[in-house]
Amino acid sequence: MIDDKKITDMFREKGLRVTPQRLVTYRTLWDLRHPSAEEVIEEVRNRIPAITVATVYNTLECLVEAGLVAKVFSPDNKMYFDADTHPHQHLHDSTNHRIIDVYDEDLHTIIIEHLKKNKQLHNYTVQEVKLHLVGYQNQI
Amino acid sequence: MIDDKKITDMFREKGLRVTPQRLVTYRTLWDLRHPSAEEVIEEVRNRIPAITVATVYNTLECLVEAGLVAKVFSPDNKMYFDADTHPHQHLHDSTNHRIIDVYDEDLHTIIIEHLKKNKQLHNYTVQEVKLHLVGYQNQI
DNA sequence: TTTGTAAATTAGAATTATTCTAATATATTT
DNA sequence: AAATATATTAGAATAATTCTAATTTACAAA
Numbered sequence: 001m002i003d004d005k006k007i008t009d010m011f012r013e014k015g016l017r018v019t020p021q022r023l024v025t026y027r028t029l030w031d032l033r034h035p036s037a038e039e040v041i042e043e044v045r046n047r048i049p050a051i052t053v054a055t056v057y058n059t060l061e062c063l064v065e066a067g068l069v070a071k072v073f074s075p076d077n078k079m080y081f082d083a084d085t086h087p088h089q090h091l092h093d094s095t096n097h098r099i100i101d102v103y104d105e106d107l108h109t110i111i112i113e114h115l116k117k118n119k120q121l122h123n124y125t126v127q128e129v130k131l132h133l134v135g136y137q138n139q140i
Numbered sequence: 141m142i143d144d145k146k147i148t149d150m151f152r153e154k155g156l157r158v159t160p161q162r163l164v165t166y167r168t169l170w171d172l173r174h175p176s177a178e179e180v181i182e183e184v185r186n187r188i189p190a191i192t193v194a195t196v197y198n199t200l201e202c203l204v205e206a207g208l209v210a211k212v213f214s215p216d217n218k219m220y221f222d223a224d225t226h227p228h229q230h231l232h233d234s235t236n237h238r239i240i241d242v243y244d245e246d247l248h249t250i251i252i253e254h255l256k257k258n259k260q261l262h263n264y265t266v267q268e269v270k271l272h273l274v275g276y277q278n279q280i
Numbered sequence: 281t282t283t284g285t286a287a288a289t290t291a292g293a294a295t296t297a298t299t300c301t302a303a304t305a306t307a308t309t310t
Numbered sequence: 311a312a313a314t315a316t317a318t319t320a321g322a323a324t325a326a327t328t329c330t331a332a333t334t335t336a337c338a339a340a
Contacts, residue, residue: 106254157307191318194319288336305318
């Protein structure tokens with residue numbers, strides 16, 4: 001339910017030019033949850049038939065660059081994206097072959113705090129902490 | 141410093157046939173730490189020039205399947221592997237474009253214990269917990 | 281409001297990593 | 311030592327992503 005005005009402001013704040021292609025791509029990311037680049041292209045094409053794959057890839061790249069979208073780590077060789085940049089975790093559900101959001105704010109804090117004590121990391125600035133679970137759905 | 145005898149036993153235990161190609165591929169994985177499939181192919185080729193890419197990909201796949209090698213989640217669209225299957229974390233060092241092992245056994249345990257309390261996960265069996273940090277090296 | 285310009289988009293070719301296919305060779309079992 | 315299921319090979323095919331050069335557009339400044 002985010003409106004174009006809001007998205008426009010977000011883009012401007014990051015110094016990004018606002019184009020119809022970018023607005024639609026960003027909105028599509030929100031609608032699809034954890035889409036692959038391919039899935040984004042397919043859906044964006046439904047909304048702007050004339051758009052090219054290059055534009056979608058460029059847009060995704062620049063949104064990631066600006067910190068407005070996160071690249072999701074994954075075990076296959078495709079690019080996945082997530083417009084939700086709030087701290088959360090991902091569960092790779094191998095039963096249904098999909099990525100599920102897990103919101104566990106405490107866990108995020110616990111990890112961050114624990115990492116501060118880790119000597120191995122003292123020479124590094126950690127920008128992102130990504131927790132991925134791999135699992136399957138139990139029978140009912 | 142793992143010898144062929146040991147690797148052979150590991151393979152047999154998992155019901156894998158033991159071939160020279162597989163022995164060399166596994167050993168190469170140990171030597172290279174967190175190689176991409178491509179890097180494995182390159183180094184394996186130095187050791188067995190006649191080996192084909194298909195064999196290396198097949199071997200990597202079957203080692204992962206057997207649980208002897210882990211697929212590393214990553215943000216680019218390449219496959220990375222890790223012969224160390226002990227619980228540990230990965231730091232993606234964007235300064236030097238490499239993956240660094242972080243060993244923090246406490247953290248692993250803390251995460252596992254914390255996840256047990258998470259209601260969202262009660263319908264799932266979590267097989268793997270992968271923690272990836274993204275960061276850069278501090279100036280000295 | 282128009283204009284200049286840097287940046288974005290387009291079309292389509294090129295590249296790159298990975299997977300597939302069918303024939304041949306080999307590890308293991310008997 | 312022979313039988314056979316499985317692994318390997320060579321090379322083609324596929325699929326995802328990136329590149330190139332021409333065109334268009336968003337935005338800043340007049």
